[in-house]
Amino acid sequence: SNLDTLYRQVIMDHYKNPRNRGEFEGETVTVNMNNPTCGDRIQLQLQVEDGKVKDAKFVGEGCSISLASASMMTQAIKGLQLDEAIEMSQIFSDMMLGKDYDEDRFDLGDIEALQGVAKFPARIKCATLAWKAMEKGINDQK
Ligand code: FES
Ligand code: FES
Numbered sequence: 001s002n003l004d005t006l007y008r009q010v011i012m013d014h015y016k017n018p019r020n021r022g023e024f025e026g027e028t029v030t031v032n033m034n035n036p037t038c039g040d041r042i043q044l045q046l047q048v049e050d051g052k053v054k055d056a057k058f059v060g061e062g063c064s065i066s067l068a069s070a071s072m073m074t075q076a077i078k079g080l081q082l083d084e085a086i087e088m089s090q091i092f093s094d095m096m097l098g099k100d101y102d103e104d105r106f107d108l109g110d111i112e113a114l115q116g117v118a119k120f121p122a123r124i125k126c127a128t129l130a131w132k133a134m135e136k137g138i139n140d141q142k
Contacts, residue, residue, distance in 0.1 A: 010113035014068035019075050022057045029141060033133040035125050040066055044133040053077045053085055065123050070130035072111045082138045089131045096124050
């Protein structure tokens with residue numbers, strides 16, 4: 001359908017032009033995580049200030065879905081309170097699992113393009129890799 005085509009274009013745009021790819025110098029929350037089914041891995045760094053995600057960057061090796069999702073996630077969480085970022089991750093997880101989720105809680109923007117991936121169970125782990133890394137980084141802070 002046209003929607004599937006649009007979703008694919010959005011994913012490919014993030015894959016080819018990743019936002020927030022790189023590493024910070026200085027103090028960060030750093031998490032390394034891999035997808036056990038394929039061995040792909042990501043390093044996520046968060047700059048946390050006043051209980052908020054001030055900035056986020058990632059590097060890693062992975063498929064187009066995992067890297068596009070990391071790009072989208074690092075864009076989306078900037079400026080959020082830590083508990084809001086966790087909440088967004090839960091919404092994303094529900095979206096990927098085909099459960100009902102609150103579409104209006106956050107501006108999900110490009111993230112909704114990953115719904116097209118949810119039809120393929122093997123790819124859900126790809127799409128959630130960066131989000132799990134983010135949750136771990138924040139939960140380890142508490
Ligand atoms: Fe191979 Fe994601 S685990 S496609
Ligand atoms: Fe490894 Fe997608 S194939 S993260």
